Amino acid sequence: FRSFFFGSGEGVSEGSGIIIREDGYILTNNHVISRALNSNSNTISSRAKIEIILPSDMDKLYTATVVGRDIDSDLAVLKINAKGLPAAELGNSDELKVGELAVAIGNPGGLNYMGSVTAGVISGLNRTITTEDGRTLTLIQTDAAINPGNSGGALCNSKGEVIGINTIKISSTDIEGLGFAIPSNNAVEVAE
Numbered sequence: 001f002r003s004f005f006f007g008s009g010e011g012v013s014e015g016s017g018i019i020i021r022e023d024g025y026i027l028t029n030n031h032v033i034s035r036a037l038n039s040n041s042n043t044i045s046s047r048a049k050i051e052i053i054l055p056s057d058m059d060k061l062y063t064a065t066v067v068g069r070d071i072d073s074d075l076a077v078l079k080i081n082a083k084g085l086p087a088a089e090l091g092n093s094d095e096l097k098v099g100e101l102a103v104a105i106g107n108p109g110g111l112n113y114m115g116s117v118t119a120g121v122i123s124g125l126n127r128t129i130t131t132e133d134g135r136t137l138t139l140i141q142t143d144a145a146i147n148p149g150n151s152g153g154a155l156c157n158s159k160g161e162v163i164g165i166n167t168i169k170i171s172s173t174d175i176e177g178l179g180f181a182i183p184s185n186n187a188v189e190v191a192e
Helices: 030-036 184-191
Strands: 018-021 025-029 051-054 057-063 065-070 075-079 101-106 116-130 136-142 154-156 162-172 175-183
Touching: 025 030, 025 162, 030 065, 030 075, 075 184, 101 136, 101 162, 116 175, 136 162, 162 184, 175 184
Parallel strands: none
Antiparallel strands: 018 025, 025 075, 051 057, 065 075, 101 116, 101 154, 116 136, 136 175, 154 162, 162 175
16 A cells, blocks of 8 residues: 545645556545545546555656546546556455454655554444434444545554545544444445
8 A cells, every 4th residue: 555645726735545457557536535525526626636655766756647436435546647556455444354454555645654553443333423414324334543644544453454445534522433334245346
């Protein structure tokens, strides 16, 4: 897995991503890139761009194109012009059990914290969350810290396999440690 940053138009939206093929295909959350796109399309606005920084070469910016996205599952596939990238190993999210190790990797807070790792456990499976815009997602719950910028990054098991795509954090004055990820099996099916 690797982590990425995405910039858009008049503001900047940062997030993370996962290399899923060595020839430059990257999986992330739709909400990380949606501000850079023309509404209801995969076309990047003329006033925006999506850029990717690989941790192995922080001085090089890759311009990404949008291969496809799915608003309902909050997933998007991007493509950069690169070869020989280290693709993530994807695990089987259907085999997860509550209490297993969960490691969240991403870029909380942006470039200064690129590649941050937090650890916890799988706190729950098949959690139904309704987003602010009315979409319903069935997610993995974890207490590994997931913060803004982690979106689109990897949730891994003890073998280093990606078992989820970090997507949502719930926070309030009386709730802490509720992070959620899209199960890897669902993400792969949508991405394909």
